[in-house]
Amino acid sequence: MRDSWHESDEVSLHGARCAIGPQETFRASIHIAGGHLTQVVRDGTMSLPLVSGETEIDLSGFLLLPGLVNAHDHLQFALYPRLGNPLYQNYIEWGEDIHVRFPEVIAKHKSVPKDVRLWWGGIRNLLCGVTTACHHDKFWSELQKREFPIKVVRHFGWGHSLALGGDLRAARCATPEGSVFILHACEGVDDQARDEVFELYRLGLLDAHTVLVHGLAMDHEGVALVQERGASLIVCPSSNMFLFGKLPDMNLLGKIESVALGNDSPLTAAGDLLDEVRFAIRSCSITPESAYRMVTEAAATILRLKDGEGKIRILGPGDLVAIRDTGHNAASRLQTLSMIEIEFVMIAGRVQLASEEVWKRLPSQVKEGLEPLLVEGVVRWLRAPVKELLRRAEEVLGAGEVRLGGRTVCSPVLQ
Ligand SMILES: [Zn+2]
Known part of the structure; x- marks a missing residue:
């Protein structure tokens, strides 16, 4: 079964610094339920009450941005x-x-x-x-x-x-x-x-x-x-x-x-x-x-998006991206940011992409349904039938000939 991770599941993200604008950030824990942010609690102010059965992901060392x-x-x-x-x-x-x-x-x-x-x-x-x-x-x-x-x-x-x-x-x-x-x-x-x-x-x-x-x-x-x-x-x-x-x-x-x-x-x-x-x-x-x-x-x-996309805010969508925290703000990071630095993507509270580092931190039920792809020398775990998609594209274009926006993508040889 590919899809065991549902929007209605509750998840909390801890330890990351959050970009709430191009230059504004603070460290916070985020709680997501039903695909939306239900709590954004600044670290040091109070702690999130634990909800039984919720999934916790440790994102310390990362900067969270709204999904682009x-x-x-x-x-x-x-x-x-x-x-x-x-x-x-x-x-x-x-x-x-x-x-x-x-x-x-x-x-x-x-x-x-x-x-x-x-x-x-x-x-x-x-x-x-x-x-x-x-x-x-x-x-x-x-x-x-x-x-x-x-x-x-x-x-x-x-x-x-x-x-x-x-x-x-x-x-x-x-x-x-x-x-x-x-x-x-x-x-x-x-x-x-x-x-x-x-x-x-x-x-x-x-x-x-x-x-x-x-x-x-x-x-x-x-x-x-x-x-x-x-x-x-x-x-x-x-x-x-x-x-x-x-x-x-x-x-x-x-x-x-x-x-x-x-x-x-x-x-x-x-x-x-x-x-x-x-x-x-x-x-x-x-x-x-x-x-x-x-x-x-x-x-x-x-585009008149109705769900509050483009910003990290209460009741906004659980659409989030994480990059390593270098101490800089989101806008200044954009000057040099490339896809290699995107290590975590969540959409409506579901983890859609994880780097190898983030993969290690994911609870096992979240890992289910994620498949690895090698791109630009890095492995990305994606919630997509990667193997099948590669096979069907290579059938026509040739092995090693599948390029995505000019970047070669292939199956990683996993240790
Ligand atoms: Zn066009």
């Missing part, structure tokens, strides 16, 4: 390599070109069963501490399964883009009441990409429910229009740099009130969301504090 929110991904492309022969003028040119240049690569990867590719998309995010991702495509049944390794945003409407999105007005009408409508826009560097935001306005598709992805080609007028309409933006800088040789101008785009950071699929983006964060801080003059918010609270607000 990846505001933009296409989960089915996780195993693909970066494809393109840049530079391009816009996304339409790129899309057409890769089908001419790389038909064999595309056909090969497409023949990996879609459910397997989607699971690897979940794992790519899980490995870097993402607990919620916004998947920009159909909400396929695989993503709806309770055992899918991360939470996938469900309630929103979407279209691909003006050029490739079909009937966007119909898609907007089909968007659930109160939810956002997300589409790629202004992805490129030419006039056509620049003018998309004005066309969206003419079509009645630019309002406070609209979330634009990329916005790279937007000029001052476009940004002013987005501000006036109250729309939001998700930027994906590493993808933009790869395809167009240009970075989002955050002096301009930063004027938009709500901006999040997304890690587009490996077809165009850097390895994972933490690679994206480091890239954005280094290359786009985004401060570590802003970057922290753009992958936690700001992303959750833009």
